[in-house]
Amino acid sequence: MERPAWAPAGIDISVPSVSRIYDYYLGGSHNFEVDRQAARRAMEFLPGLPKIMQANRAFMRRAVRHAVAEGVTQFLDIGSGIPTFGNVHEIAHAASPEARVVYVDHDPVAVAHSRAVLAGDDRTGVVAADLRKPRDILQSAEVTRLLDLERPVALLLVAVLHFLEDSDEPYAAVAELRDALAPGSLLILTHASYEGIPLSEEVAGGAVRVYRDIRNPLVMRSSEQIKGFFDGFELLEPGVVSMPNWRPDRTGPLAEGESPEDPFAFSGYAGVGRKA
Template identity: 80%
Template sequence: MERPDWAPPGIDISVPSVSRIYDYYLGGSHNFEVDRQAARRAMQFVPGLPKIMQANRAFMRRAVRYAVAEGVTQFLDIGSGIPTFGNVHEVARAAAPEARVVYVDHDPVAVAHSRAVLDGDERAAITAADLRKPAEILDGPEVTALLDLDRPVALLLVAVLHFLEDADRPREAVAALRDALAPGSLIVLTHASYQGIPLEPEVAGGAVQVYRDIRNPLVMRTREEISRFFDGFETVEPGIVPMPLWRPEEPPAGAGEAAVEPAEDPYAFAGFGGVGRKA
């Protein structure tokens, strides 16, 4: 297998990576053949996976703009993945040039590429850390240097919590992060779910099994289970909803006021997103 020039030293390019698979779904170029093979296997069961990822990114950008409009200009993006166009710092600074961003990921490729993208940027940084160890994130030099935790911070957990099994204690990790944040801080969260996928769970489960096969279990949770991650936050309108329905910049195509099911790609409505504010 030929090693791309951009692959950081020490990376095993024979093992698929969640962040590189995500990059492939979004049309990126920083993925290996082993990642593309895993993505294509998953898409045999859920062909709309790229649309789901695009809906995730669009939700994230709207939520970042909402945060800035609410006066929050500090961002902690955990599970940030490989940098693509329209990243958090780009979206935030379009509205607030002073915005500061710390990205967090445990994938060495995502970290290496983020460092390259952010080289020379004094108001953005990447740290190699794991959501399962929130204290290491909060005490890391990047967070302590760039973020003032005595002021509101937007905590982004976009498409990451579904890679933590209950045994990883994800609710406790989110609670630890929440408790470190100042009042007025926001949580921005999306999560995969069988609810909303236009397939029988048994069929969609084939894609879930692909992730298990590459040792990255994908945990599908119900809306009620996802809502528990918002404990200690007050959800902002319209609540925890399918991602295209969270403060859309314009109504989804064909959705009149009385429409119940917007006439957009149905896969975009798989899973849930929401924003909460710490009192």
């Protein structure tokens, strides 16, 4: 298998990666054939996966703009993946040139590509670290350099917590991050769930098995379990809802000939909470 020029030395390009699979769903070019094969297998069971990822990104962009409108201009994006068009720093900087963004991921391709994309931008930083070890993130040089934890920070956990099994203690990880943040900080979160998927759990479960087979278990949680991540935060309206329903840009009914959201876009949940 030929190694692309952009692939960091030392990574095994025969093993699929969730961040590169996600990049493929979004139409990106930083993925390998092994990632595309895994993605296509998952889409055999859940053909709407790209639509779900697009809805996820659209929610993220609305939430970032909301954060800046609320006066929060510091962003800590954990599980940030491979930067694609319309990533957090682009949205945040368009809304506020003062915005500071730190991306965190444990995938070497995501980290290497993020550093290449962001080279020369002194308002952004990249940390190679894992959500399971919040202290490593909080004490990293880039967080120390760019973020003032005495002031509100928007913590993004977008499409990442469902890759933590219960044995990884995801609620404890979120609580540790929350406790390090100043009052007025925001938690911006999305999470996969069987609820809302326009297929039976048995059929959708085939896609979940694909992720388990590539040793990246996808943990589907209920809306009540997902609300538990907001412990210590005040949920902003409209609460934990499907991604297109969190403060949609549209107002009023559909125009004649305009198509409604794809049913798959309503799979999973999104929410934003504010630390008191």
